[in-house]
Amino acid sequence: MSLLEINNLRVSFHLGHGRKLQAVRNVSLEIGRGESVGLVGESGCGKSTLASAVMRLIPADGGVVSYAGDNVLAMRGRKLFDFRKKAQMVFQDPYGSLNARISVGSAIRECLDVHGIGAAAERRERVVDLLNTVGLDAAHAGRYPHEFSGGQRQRIGIARSLAVNPEFIVADEPVSALDVSIQAQILNLLKDLQEQKHFSILFIAHDLAVVRYMCSRIYVMYLGEIVESGGAEDVFTRPAHPYTRALLEAVPDIDGVRRRRPDRFMEHVDGERSASSVRSIENGKWKMENSSPSPSVSGCPFHPRCSQAVEICRSQKPEMIKAAAGHLCRCHFVENYG
Numbered sequence: 001m002s003l004l005e006i007n008n009l010r011v012s013f014h015l016g017h018g019r020k021l022q023a024v025r026n027v028s029l030e031i032g033r034g035e036s037v038g039l040v041g042e043s044g045c046g047k048s049t050l051a052s053a054v055m056r057l058i059p060a061d062g063g064v065v066s067y068a069g070d071n072v073l074a075m076r077g078r079k080l081f082d083f084r085k086k087a088q089m090v091f092q093d094p095y096g097s098l099n100a101r102i103s104v105g106s107a108i109r110e111c112l113d114v115h116g117i118g119a120a121a122e123r124r125e126r127v128v129d130l131l132n133t134v135g136l137d138a139a140h141a142g143r144y145p146h147e148f149s150g151g152q153r154q155r156i157g158i159a160r161s162l163a164v165n166p167e168f169i170v171a172d173e174p175v176s177a178l179d180v181s182i183q184a185q186i187l188n189l190l191k192d193l194q195e196q197k198h199f200s201i202l203f204i205a206h207d208l209a210v211v212r213y214m215c216s217r218i219y220v221m222y223l224g225e226i227v228e229s230g231g232a233e234d235v236f237t238r239p240a241h242p243y244t245r246a247l248l249e250a251v252p253d254i255d256g257v258r259r260r261r262p263d264r265f266m267e268h269v270d271g272e273r274s275a276s277s278v279r280s281i282e283n284g285k286w287k288m289e290n291s292s293p294s295p296s297v298s299g300c301p302f303h304p305r306c307s308q309a310v311e312i313c314r315s316q317k318p319e320m321i322k323a324a325a326g327h328l329c330r331c332h333f334v335e336n337y338g
Contacts, residue, residue: 005031008063009054011046011053023046034200045224051170067086068086087166087169092177098153100145102144108163111164150178151179175205212236225330236248241334242306243305300330
């Protein structure tokens with residue numbers, strides 16, 4: 001049974017002078033109870049916008065976000081308050097997500113205060129327990145955010161998200177601002193916590209190797225739309241959409257040597273490639289390009305960057321079709337398994 005279902009979610013931003021940027025376009029996805037689902041795509045594709053709309057941090061234009069059967073977008077008052085106890089978020093910038101003027105212990109305890117969890121003594125004990133859970137000491141509770149490293153601040157952000165025992169967590173690029181060695185520690189921590197506490201997680205990233213390690217299913221996003229979805233191993237071993245294949249192949253080795261990541265994370269992702277931008281082929285050579293959310297592109301949104309594009313791609317938008325069992329792709333040239 002799904003915990004979260006998103007159906008035809010739309011989010012746009014007004015740019016002035018009658019112009020509008022459609023950041024999320026009719027996106028549908030679902031997350032089961034206790035499941036880890038990845039949302040991947042290059043910077044600017046709409047991943048974080050979707051997450052913010054799901055968490056009611058920004059308004060949506062339309063669609064339905066159903067959480068345990070209730071439409072999150074229609075929630076008001078007490079229902080919305082209760083939803084925010086069940087659903088928490090870990091942000092990309094661990095420093096920006098913390099109040100520099102209060103101690104980290106107070107930042108964590110604030111969640112307990114707002115939701116009225118426990119007596120004063122129980123809240124103090126809960127703060128210490130949470131700090132220990134994420135690998136920090138009780139003595140850290142009295143310190144301020146600027147006294148910690150980036151990795152430690154992200155641990156604090158995770159502790160704060162766990163304070164109210166959520167059922168669902170959105171992790172929005174939680175390791176992209178951290179050093180590679182620290183990334184591995186945070187990923188392993190998140191994976192262990194998810195397995196222990198059985199919360200569902202929407203893990204957003206542009207690093208495909210990270211998503212493969214963390215998630216059982218993957219949605220690939222391009223210009224505000226889902227272009228491919230399926231089981232993590234299926235998407236990695238049999239990518240159907242040219243954008244997904246480009247993401248997997250985008251970053252070349254430097255002098256034939258890949259940077260390695262330590263510990264358990266490395267055991268799962270050694271040899272994988274990732275990218276924050278995609279390259280297209282021009283005259284047989286890779287060319288770096290930036291995606292554009294321009295609404296003027298007709299047909300398939302990816303066709304200006306696709307080496308396989310033909311006339312139908314320029315004139316007709318493809319539907320999402322079944323590429324394999326449980327594997328969907330939005331491309332004219334995917335065999336339909338019906």
